[in-house]
Amino acid sequence: MVTLRFMRVGRKKRPSFRLIAIDKASRRDGRAIEELGFYGPTQNPPVITVKEEPLIGWLNKGAEPSETVESVLKQAGIWQKWLAQKPAPAKN
Secondary structure, eight states, X not given: OEEEEEEEEEETTEXXXXXXXXXXXXXXXXXXXXXXXXXXXXXXXXXXXXXXXXXXXXXXXXXXXXXXXXXXXXXXXXXXXXXXXXXXXXXX
16 A cells, blocks of 8 residues: 655754655655655745646555645645546445
């Protein structure tokens, strides 16, 4: 199972994070399947850059975002774009 989460990079007391797709069993800073973006929370205003096409592709394939990633994607407006274009579940 694939999860979308942040990998910490940056200096001591100056964190920045990469948004990555990674196997759920891997550790936080383990080998990523794909790098999908960047988040700089210490800058004013916080910097969020995301590769939307691959990110939405991973979400469509069933990748689960962590709570923090989901909240950052909501701030960036990408979560709403994905929900709007997400296919409706089939009814039987």
